[in-house]
Amino acid sequence: xxxxxxxxxxxxxxxxxxxxxxxxxxxxxxxxxxxxxxxxxxxxxxxxxxxxxxxxxxxxxxxxxxxxxxxxxxxxxxxxxxxxxxxxxxxxx
Amino acid sequence: xxxxxxxxxxxxxxxxxxxxxxxxxxxxxxxxxxxxxxxxxxxxxxxxxxxxxxxxxxxxxxxxxxxxxxxxxxxxxxxxxxxxxxxxxxxxxxxxxxxxxxxxxxxxxxxxxxxxxxxxxxxxxxxxxxxxxxxxxxxxxxxx
Numbered sequence: 001x002x003x004x005x006x007x008x009x010x011x012x013x014x015x016x017x018x019x020x021x022x023x024x025x026x027x028x029x030x031x032x033x034x035x036x037x038x039x040x041x042x043x044x045x046x047x048x049x050x051x052x053x054x055x056x057x058x059x060x061x062x063x064x065x066x067x068x069x070x071x072x073x074x075x076x077x078x079x080x081x082x083x084x085x086x087x088x089x090x091x092x093x
Numbered sequence: 094x095x096x097x098x099x100x101x102x103x104x105x106x107x108x109x110x111x112x113x114x115x116x117x118x119x120x121x122x123x124x125x126x127x128x129x130x131x132x133x134x135x136x137x138x139x140x141x142x143x144x145x146x147x148x149x150x151x152x153x154x155x156x157x158x159x160x161x162x163x164x165x166x167x168x169x170x171x172x173x174x175x176x177x178x179x180x181x182x183x184x185x186x187x188x189x190x191x192x193x194x195x196x197x198x199x200x201x202x203x204x205x206x207x208x209x210x211x212x213x214x215x216x217x218x219x220x221x222x223x224x225x226x227x228x229x230x231x232x233x234x235x236x237x
Contacts, residue, residue, distance in 0.1 A: 053205050
């Protein structure tokens, strides 16, 4: 697999640390940690935009609207699966 | 290019764009602002050594980004009444000074529009070269 297309929790956590204002120790974030809202680690809409731009740049996947982003950015595990699904459908089509 | 006199919601004392040009292709534009030696901030920043404050270079770039966003969003007539707010600043670099008599030329490109937010790449130059570069995020809502 092209190394730029690798999708892993560690890699996505790296994008999260580089591009958002997380207020918790990154070591405490796992693939099931809720990222946004009061029940999560408190990321906001600006953090979402930063992550979207980072994901688009790295994987070439366009995230068009806030509803799609909300679905994809629930947690790092959900984001990993979401990206893998789109990369697979892109390579097949 | 679609050239227009810059309209922003700001009052005249806090407007740092004279003219704005919207590129015909792509989501980009360019703005100009002449630094008249009588501008209010030169007197005290600094006495005897006037420079445009970096914070105002950022404000000028943000105003250019705002004009671009509004120009891409709707009729030009709506621009003066639509306030936008700086929500984020990333990768900011001040690369040189802006002196009285210089003309700031700011190029701005819309990178991503997302709900009430939009992110832009901005770069400002004078005759001496590029003096300011940043990635800015504007919001249609004042976060409270």
